[in-house]
Amino acid sequence: MSGNKLIAAGSSRLRKAADSSVDPAVPAELQKNVTVPTAQQASVDGSGASVFARGRVLSADDIKGTPEEQLAFVTERLHEIDLAGKRAEDFTVLNKAVLLEVAQQRELHRVAGHTNFAVWAAGVLDIEPKYVFELLQDAARIRAIGELGPDLAQHLTRASARKVMADVIAGQGLEAAQVVMTEGLAQAAQQGKRRPTASLLASIAKELTKPSIPEQETRSEISDPPAEPPAPVTPAAVAALERAVSSLKERVYSPLAPGAVQAALDADPVSTQNHLEQLEKDVRRVMKRLTAATRAAAAATERSEAPAG
Incomplete structure (x- = not known):
C-alpha cells in the first residue's frame, strides 16, 4: 500500500507545471x-x-x-x-x-551499487571523479559571493575569481570583500576591461591587509641629513574606509548627476528605474550603519577628551 502511495506522489510531481514551457x-x-x-x-x-x-x-x-x-x-x-x-x-x-x-x-550511490560516491557521480555526469568535488566547491563559492549583492557578484563569472573573493569573505569579512570588489571594478575599468581578473582581486585583497611600512634606506651618518620619522602605518580597517569614500565619489556620485541620469533614462528607462530603486534601498541601509558609526566615533572622542578621574 505504501508503495502505491509513493508511486501516486511521484506521478503528481511529474505532471507538467503551468509554466512548463519555461x-x-x-x-x-x-x-x-x-x-x-x-x-x-x-x-x-x-x-x-x-x-x-x-x-x-x-x-x-x-x-x-x-x-x-x-x-x-x-x-x-x-x-x-x-x-x-x-x-x-x-x-x-x-x-x-x-x-x-x-x-x-543520503548515500544514494550505495543504492546504485557503488561504494565510492565520487566514482558514481562522475559516471552519471560523464566527468572525472576529481571534478565532482570541484563542482561542489564552486557551488559553495557561488553561494558565498551572493552575499556581495547582485551588482558586485554579477562580475564574478570565472571560477578563479569566485575562489579569490570567497576566500576574502571567509578570511577578511563581507565588508572587506565589498571594498576589494569595488576597487577591482574601478581598476579594471581603467585598464579597459569589463571585469577584474582573479590576480587583480588577489592583489587588492593583499594590499588591503598589508601594513604600509616605509622602505628603510641606508645612509651615511656623516654626509646625509637625519632621516625623517617613518610615516604612520594605516590600519586595514581605516584603509577600507578610505577606499569606500573614494569609491562612493567615483562610482555613485557621478552617475547620479542630472545629465547622467537623463542619458540612462533615454537609453533604458525600465532598467534605470530598477537600479535607482535598488540604490535607494542600499543607501538607506548604508545610512543606518553610517549613523551608528558616527555616534560611536563621537562617543570615542568624548571619552578620549574627558579629564582623567
Missing part, C-alpha cells in the same frame, strides 16, 4: 512570453521583455538602423547574452550541487 537553463529575464517586433528597440521594451525572450534566436534582419545604431545594438546584445550565459552556468552548477549533496548525504 526552459530552466535560460535565465528568467530572457523567457518573458512577449514578441519583440524589431531589434531597433533596446534589449527590453516597456514590459521588460528581452529580445531573447523564450530562447528566441536573432537573425541579420533584426539588426537595422544607422551603422551607429547597429553597432550599439550588437554590442549591447553581446553583453546581455554573455551575462545571461554566465547566469545559466551558475544555475546549472548550483542545481547539480544540490542534487549531489543530497545524494552524498
Whole structure:
C-alpha cells in the first residue's frame, strides 16, 4: 500500500507545471512570453521583455538602423547574452550541487551499487571523479559571493575569481570583500576591461591587509641629513574606509548627476528605474550603519577628551 502511495506522489510531481514551457537553463529575464517586433528597440521594451525572450534566436534582419545604431545594438546584445550565459552556468552548477549533496548525504550511490560516491557521480555526469568535488566547491563559492549583492557578484563569472573573493569573505569579512570588489571594478575599468581578473582581486585583497611600512634606506651618518620619522602605518580597517569614500565619489556620485541620469533614462528607462530603486534601498541601509558609526566615533572622542578621574 505504501508503495502505491509513493508511486501516486511521484506521478503528481511529474505532471507538467503551468509554466512548463519555461526552459530552466535560460535565465528568467530572457523567457518573458512577449514578441519583440524589431531589434531597433533596446534589449527590453516597456514590459521588460528581452529580445531573447523564450530562447528566441536573432537573425541579420533584426539588426537595422544607422551603422551607429547597429553597432550599439550588437554590442549591447553581446553583453546581455554573455551575462545571461554566465547566469545559466551558475544555475546549472548550483542545481547539480544540490542534487549531489543530497545524494552524498543520503548515500544514494550505495543504492546504485557503488561504494565510492565520487566514482558514481562522475559516471552519471560523464566527468572525472576529481571534478565532482570541484563542482561542489564552486557551488559553495557561488553561494558565498551572493552575499556581495547582485551588482558586485554579477562580475564574478570565472571560477578563479569566485575562489579569490570567497576566500576574502571567509578570511577578511563581507565588508572587506565589498571594498576589494569595488576597487577591482574601478581598476579594471581603467585598464579597459569589463571585469577584474582573479590576480587583480588577489592583489587588492593583499594590499588591503598589508601594513604600509616605509622602505628603510641606508645612509651615511656623516654626509646625509637625519632621516625623517617613518610615516604612520594605516590600519586595514581605516584603509577600507578610505577606499569606500573614494569609491562612493567615483562610482555613485557621478552617475547620479542630472545629465547622467537623463542619458540612462533615454537609453533604458525600465532598467534605470530598477537600479535607482535598488540604490535607494542600499543607501538607506548604508545610512543606518553610517549613523551608528558616527555616534560611536563621537562617543570615542568624548571619552578620549574627558579629564582623567
